[in-house]
Amino acid sequence: MDDATERPPFTLHDIEQAAERIAPFAVRTPLLDNPALNERVGRRVLIKPELFQRMGSFKFRGAYNALASLPQVVRWRGVVAFSSGNHAQGVAAAARLFGVPAVIVMPADAPAAKIEATRALGAEIRPYDRWSEDREAIGRALSEERGATLIPPFDDLAVMAGQGTVGLEMAADAAALGVPLGDVLVPCSGGGLAAGTATAIKAKSPNTRVHAVEPEGFDDTARSLEAGHLCSNDPSARSICDALMVAQPGALTFAVNRHVLSDGLVVSDVDVMDAIAFAARTLKLVVEPGGAVGLAALLSGRLPVGDGAVGLVLSGGNIDPQILQAAFAR
Amino acid sequence: MDDATERPPFTLHDIEQAAERIAPFAVRTPLLDNPALNERVGRRVLIKPELFQRMGSFKFRGAYNALASLPQVVRWRGVVAFSSGNHAQGVAAAARLFGVPAVIVMPADAPAAKIEATRALGAEIRPYDRWSEDREAIGRALSEERGATLIPPFDDLAVMAGQGTVGLEMAADAAALGVPLGDVLVPCSGGGLAAGTATAIKAKSPNTRVHAVEPEGFDDTARSLEAGHLCSNDPSARSICDALMVAQPGALTFAVNRHVLSDGLVVSDVDVMDAIAFAARTLKLVVEPGGAVGLAALLSGRLPVGDGAVGLVLSGGNIDPQILQAAFAR
Numbered sequence: 270m271d272d273a274t275e276r277p278p279f280t281l282h283d284i285e286q287a288a289e290r291i292a293p294f295a296v297r298t299p300l301l302d303n304p305a306l307n308e309r310v311g312r313r314v315l316i317k318p319e320l321f322q323r324m325g326s327f328k329f330r331g332a333y334n335a336l337a338s339l340p341q342v343v344r345w346r347g348v349v350a351f352s353s354g355n356h357a358q359g360v361a362a363a364a365r366l367f368g369v370p371a372v373i374v375m376p377a378d379a380p381a382a383k384i385e386a387t388r389a390l391g392a393e394i395r396p397y398d399r400w401s402e403d404r405e406a407i408g409r410a411l412s413e414e415r416g417a418t419l420i421p422p423f424d425d426l427a428v429m430a431g432q433g434t435v436g437l438e439m440a441a442d443a444a445a446l447g448v449p450l451g452d453v454l455v456p457c458s459g460g461g462l463a464a465g466t467a468t469a470i471k472a473k474s475p476n477t478r479v480h481a482v483e484p485e486g487f488d489d490t491a492r493s494l495e496a497g498h499l500c501s502n503d504p505s506a507r508s509i510c511d512a513l514m515v516a517q518p519g520a521l522t523f524a525v526n527r528h529v530l531s532d533g534l535v536v537s538d539v540d541v542m543d544a545i546a547f548a549a550r551t552l553k554l555v556v557e558p559g560g561a562v563g564l565a566a567l568l569s570g571r572l573p574v575g576d577g578a579v580g581l582v583l584s585g586g587n588i589d590p591q592i593l594q595a596a597f598a599r
Numbered sequence: 600m601d602d603a604t605e606r607p608p609f610t611l612h613d614i615e616q617a618a619e620r621i622a623p624f625a626v627r628t629p630l631l632d633n634p635a636l637n638e639r640v641g642r643r644v645l646i647k648p649e650l651f652q653r654m655g656s657f658k659f660r661g662a663y664n665a666l667a668s669l670p671q672v673v674r675w676r677g678v679v680a681f682s683s684g685n686h687a688q689g690v691a692a693a694a695r696l697f698g699v700p701a702v703i704v705m706p707a708d709a710p711a712a713k714i715e716a717t718r719a720l721g722a723e724i725r726p727y728d729r730w731s732e733d734r735e736a737i738g739r740a741l742s743e744e745r746g747a748t749l750i751p752p753f754d755d756l757a758v759m760a761g762q763g764t765v766g767l768e769m770a771a772d773a774a775a776l777g778v779p780l781g782d783v784l785v786p787c788s789g790g791g792l793a794a795g796t797a798t799a800i801k802a803k804s805p806n807t808r809v810h811a812v813e814p815e816g817f818d819d820t821a822r823s824l825e826a827g828h829l830c831s832n833d834p835s836a837r838s839i840c841d842a843l844m845v846a847q848p849g850a851l852t853f854a855v856n857r858h859v860l861s862d863g864l865v866v867s868d869v870d871v872m873d874a875i876a877f878a879a880r881t882l883k884l885v886v887e888p889g890g891a892v893g894l895a896a897l898l899s900g901r902l903p904v905g906d907g908a909v910g911l912v913l914s915g916g917n918i919d920p921q922i923l924q925a926a927f928a929r
Contacts, residue, residue, distance in 0.1 A: 294634075296632055296633070296634065297632075299629040299631070301629070301651060302626055302627075302651075303626070303651065304624075304626065320883040321631060321632075321633065321882075321883060323635075325881075325883060382880075549885050549923075550712075550885075550920075551655075552651075553648075553650040553655060553884060553885040553886075553916035554883060554884065554885065555879050555880075555883040555884065555885065586883035590880075590927045590928070593879075593927065594924050597920045598924075
């Protein structure tokens with residue numbers, strides 16, 4: 270790995286501060302144990318169900334921390350976000366709690382449930398075409414027009430710190446149970462959840478291996494970690510994991526992730542559908558495709574053999590009913 | 600209320616002993632908070648998700664405690680149970696942990712998932728016709744033939760004590776949060792979960808009102824509480840709540856419940872389907888019809904206005920995929 274990228278000033282302390290800021294409004298999700306999953310995997314699995322988070326995914330944590338970190342006079346002018354859905358809902362929910370306006374730039378083909386949920390929070394929606402328009406340019410233009418602050422979906426230290434509270438809570442709850450974490454599986458798109466969670470886990474439990482998990486066609490972080498520099502995805506790639514479709518890792522997130530992640534694991538759409546079905550039938554949890562990639566890696570045997578418990582982040586549950594029904598019918 | 604029935608010798612101590620016995624194998628389910636549910640109801644709701652229990656429902660608690668309470672020489676001869684499904688799985692799972700044989704008398708029309716799960720645990724299945732055969736007589740005959748012990752689904756002090764650990768954990772976790780429980784909603788069939796849970800809750804928090812919740816046509820406990828004596832259901836009644844279809848309350852359970860329950864609430868099949876859909880979409884939980892009656896009572900406004908938080912027992916998640924899909928399609 271070359272050292273061209275400087276490691277950003279991002280530490281456990283940032284995540285601990287975020288934990289204090291989000292505590293009044295974020296759901297403190299538990300760690301769940303499932304005997305049937307433990308038997309199937311042959312190791313104890315501690316499930317972090319972020320589908321129970323406010324708005325149904327971990328994204329509220331980073332969004333709320335980013336808004337809370339702004340000076341009040343800046344926050345009052347409002348916020349703008351571009352997002353495939355869950356970050357949109359996180360920013361809209363945080364903006365509503367602060368009583369400030371939010372404009373959300375969303376792909377026109379995002380799940381209807383996510384678009385409606387975002388609108389219901391009082392946010393203004395600006396739809397765009399995922400394959401022909403540049404969402405970042407639209408977001409920047411809106412930000413300049415209105416004097417509103419852009420809240421990036423991942424490549425931002427306050428957002429990363431907020432997402433890192435997932436790892437901080439997991440480390441604390443596993444320690445309280447007296448269970449050493451051998452491996453942690455984190456869904457990965459731009460890498461904010463992975464960077465925050467891995468930073469917290471490695472600070473609290475340095476020998477734990479943290480693995481990013483990505484869908485086939487969007488394994489940019491896995492390849493970037495191997496190559497030691499940023500790699501992009503083929504623009505023609507498609508996946509059922511609508512929440513995990515980015516062009517390449519963030520510059521900040523990757524500069525952190527290269528130091529704290531062990532590697533990246535890659536799962537197929539079929540693995541993901543099987544994981545969604547297993548979650549509904551056996552775990553009794555409704556998990557969205559992007560939220561289920563860690564479970565998919567575990568059930569399909571992609572996690573290398575190891576010891577200690579497995580920390581499994583199920584990052585969200587905002588699934589379109591049709592996809593859940595298709596998975597359940599398998 | 601007349602005093603013809605003597606109150607059975609059943610106290611918090613029995614439930615605390617059960618908690619110690621089941622601790623090595625039962626899942627210690629958490630209390631969950633959901634901001635969207637709190638907003639919808641206008642009160643804080645603390646969800647006790649027993650769908651995360653071993654085998655997907657609270658029934659393992661009572662079954663394991665009943666087996667653990669038998670003398671070893673008796674337990675070795677095996678156990679027999681008659682059950683609409685979840686009790687069957689609980690007894691089969693407990694018998695497997697103890698390494699003793701189990702015969703389960705199950706309705707031939709029970710959900711296929713429940714029959715298969717029970718068989719997969721190594722239990723022998725004896726199917727019967729729910730409307731023409733007497734499951735208790737079949738169970739007793741099998742018990743006499745084989746010298747095996749009958750584990751009743753509800754009308755048994757050890758079973759009631761095991762189910763009561765649901766209430767014991769709820770009271771402890773609510774107290775740890777510093778949240779006073781105004782009301783507790785418990786699904787009710789024969790009344791074992793209600794009797795155990797209400798006994799624990801009232802011992803720890805005497806001013807909390809505990810409500811049994813039943814489906815229309817099977818409101819025997821609600822009517823029995825009002826009448827002050829055991830009332831039966833119309834044998835022609837039907838419900839989607841396959842886990843809550845009994846003829847009348849148990850003698851032991853009712854003798855406890857008349858002292859510890861405030862009243863019984865009654866919900867329709869439509870209320871239950873709406874609750875299953877809400878649970879999947881918003882709570883991200885897969886709840887079976889009988890497990891969702893408390894949520895149905897809450898969402899349909901059947902809980903009288905009160906103060907303090909609401910403790911909500913979601914008692915199981917073993918739903919047939921077709922029913923979940925029908926609910927989700929609403």
